Amino acid sequence: MQSEQSKYKAVWLSDIHLGYKDCKSEFLLDFLAKTQCEYLFLVGDIVDLWSMKRQVFWPKSHQQVLDALLAKAADGCNVIYVPGNHDEPMRNYDGSMFQGIELHREYEYNSISYGKLLMLHGDEFDGAVKYSKINTWFGDMGYDLLLFINRWVNRCRSWFGFSYWSAASYLKKKVRKAEAAIRRFEDAAMHEAKKRGVDGIVCGHIHSPNMRYENGILYLNDGDWVESCTAAVEHESGQIELLHWSNTHKLINHLPADLVIAGRKAA
Template sequence: MGSAPFEPRHIGYRSVFISDLHLGTRGCHADFLADFLGKMSCDTLYLVGDIIDGWRLKKSWYWDAQHDEVLRLILRMARSGTDVVYIPGNHDEMFRSWLPMKLEIAGVRLCQDAVHETANGRRLLVMHGDTFDSVVRYAKFLALLGDRAYTAALVVNRWFNAVRRRLGLPYRSLSAWLKRQVKGAVKAIDRFEHALADEARRRGLDGVVCGHIHHAEMREIDGILYVNDGDWVESCTALVEHPDGRLELIDWAERNRLSFMERRLAPVPARPVTCA
């Protein structure tokens, strides 16, 4: 008798935070993302900005079946009882004009930012983070120029990984590696992280969860927990909260290399989310 096909187990989390999907760009790893969304469940899903790349779509239209699948899975989660909170970023800033109306669209709630309480009682500020990026905030023209250079780097990244696939090697982000080698970029990331941690402290919270800079990180900054959930362009990462409140950054591309072997976790109801 032949063996039954392998089916990865479903993963249950209390909360999941993803950002910087950049749907509408060729750099978006919508296939990895659809795989992640299809193999997990959660009580609360935070979409922490730059979900749809309005900047890129204004210039040229790109949208494939995998992008459709990502949206379908998110809406299916909302219909199934997941509290889906959408916090627009700078690339999907067109939705920010809707924030005063406090809309809920197809079960997805729009918020400027939010406060999330973990199962073990930590209160975390959830925001995209671009308002603390001086280039985006004060010199949008420079940000758009940077966006062009970044897009070029992602093209190189695609070819780099096409070669790795032919060699039977797992996905690796060349663009993320290059960013870590540039001293100025490292300093800018550090300033950004401290600014976000200071904002959480100013609001009397225990930590902050953000996106924007495509650099997944979790660390303590002067007693404040700073977490960046990364992106789905360079690294394919997400922040997940386990039923006991433990936070973990996961790299889904890396887990793909490991055949997505996971232990099933029983979900625990999450507390209501408060838009800040």
């Protein structure tokens, strides 16, 4: 584990699902403690109100995550919260401020190297890809089973001294319909960015972290803290990266700061 704080221009987090039993709050607390940023974007499903309607679950670590986010805002970080479908009631407070955190239905951010990025959760594209929840390709019970398998695989791995590995993400990639649905989601998001006249789009929702840059449009999905334990970060240099953060930390994808500039020159 690294001891010093990493400093970024911007950080994107989504699909934390506080109040849900499979939220990896301990990993997220470690990430928040070891990072500083000028902008922190919360791209939906921060608190899982759907899950809490079925069963109230709020352990100490979930409250600590919420406290850490509020502390970031109190310390001068610009915290922007774009609610998702699991915390949809918060969308009624578009344009409001809550303890230093700005709430917006959607938000545009001028990135250093990639131009204007539109931020929204991503459930807006459910109709385009013909599913209404992130787990439709498995069904509600199937998705719970998937996370149950993920939980026990990682308990066994920890017993033998191995680091966290997302069995759920791996299994989803092995299901053709799931992979096709993810691709349709990404295409729909990039189409929306082009239609809106922005240079890229940042979202979450499908628990599938990825970055694509095609035809002058950036697609960035920062993943989740249920399966993937990922965050997207923008360096002061303009480089954007996807980080995996569990009991080991690693870079899983990156885009260089000069990619857009080179692309525009070529055009």
